[in-house]
Amino acid sequence: MKKKMVATLLTAVMAAGALAGCAQKVDPNADTAASKDEATQETTKEETTQDGTTTEQATSEEKTIEPCEIEFWHGMSNTQEEVLTQLTNDFNSNNEYGITVTLVNQGSYGDLSQKLQAAAAADGLPDMAQAYNNWLNPYIDKVVDLTNFVETDFDNYDDIVEAYRNECSEFGFIHALPFNKSTYVMFYNKTVLDELGFEAPKTWDDLTTIGKAYVEKYGNPAWGVDDLAGFVEASLRQNGEGYVDETGALFNTDGGLETMTYIMDLYNNGYARLVGEDKYFSNVLSAQSMLGYIGSSTGASYITVDGWEMGVCPVPSNKESAAYCAGTNLVMFTQDANKQLAAWEYMKWLTSEEATVTWATGTGYLPVRTSAYESADYQNFMASDVTATAAYEQSDAFFTSLASYDASNDVRTAVAAKMEELILDETAPQDALDALVEEINAQF
DSSP: OHHHHHHHHHHHHHOOOOOOOOOOOOOTTHHHHHHHHHHHHHHHHHBBOTSSSSSSHHHHHOOOOEEEEEEEEEOOOOOHHHHHHHHHHHHHOOOTTTTTEEEEOOOOOOHHHHHHHHEEEEEEEEEEEOOHHHHHGGGGGGGOOOOHHHHOOOOOOGGGGGGHHHHHHHHHHHHOEEEEEEEEEEEEEEEHHHTTTTTOOHHHHHHHHHHHHHHHHHSOOOEEEHHHHHHHHHHHHHHHOEEEEETEEEESHHHHHHHHHHHHHHHTTTBOOOOGGGOOOOHHHHHTTTEEEEEGGGGGGGGOOOSSSSSOOOBSSSSOOOOOOOOOEEEEEEOHHHHHOOOOOOOOEEEEEEHHHHHHHHHSSSSSSSHHSHHHHHHHHHHHHHHHHHHHHGGGGGGOOOEEESHHHHHHHHHHHHHHHHHHHHHHHHHHHHHHHHHHHHTT
């Protein structure tokens, strides 16, 4: 892909102005290792074969892709769809094989999930699509194994953020490449926090102490959480506990009780609240009716700041740091050999350093490569974006929720509903733990 074209696209997208997310922090020794790997790769590329050509030339000559159309189902809208369209048009105009990718917007994630499941049952899946891992369980056998593609035709797979590599091989093989990724951060009213005399919360104890002070002064609950299921799992991980696997709940332990005590005390003491009729905590924070909430890094644009200063910080932690990440991956379904090669070219493009920087700065999602965070364009972007900076600060604590067991989708839905019920009933921590474990195990 021509860098001149990418630079032009990046400039245009950044002008639109959006918020971005986080990165895998770079090991201080990684540069040296990466340099050695690159040197090895360059040497390998220039090795001469018996017929006098370099291996790079031979590989290029051996790759033959006939012109074809690739249908890509997605669930992006508004600015996200605009940037995806720009990136796709760039690919269509500049790939050397005559590949044309056709974007098919299938509506919301719920719509996309249902249509993929119906298409799988009718043997009518698209060539590729966005998908969460927990959607794929019923038809994982129809997903193309990308392992050989990665091993033979990907520039530097280790450059993909480690948490995403782990997620994309959850089923025992590389089944996807990461695409639109986000993480949870804490948005807060810095003006009010300064008036209370506190810095941004870093620990569970900070949340409790600050919450108590806020309630005493203002009479409203201080905190909120957009995703109760994600909050429960992150809190358990922060306390060194497991969550759920294919056998059921893993936190019916002393540490699990300690975690549930922390969560239930926040709500039972009035320091935190459910969103209720306000629908979105961004509305509540915008109205200055709360101190802060934990939500997606892509949600900053929904907060209206008028007469106060917004702060953004990493999610407060306990014994360990744990930052929940979300977002779909790129999955290939086509069984046509030529179309597989063509779809792979497009997948490589969307996950390239240039494209992922463009995507992140234009949409508020996260780059999927370590090198993208090190790039001048993204460093400049982060320097003026508090959400991107906060997300990056917790990037060494990224995790994604295990979704490769059949009940994963049911578990997530059940946990969110049960937690809301327990909070409304002001349930004691031990009773809440017992009820949540029972509810999870009932999904298996």
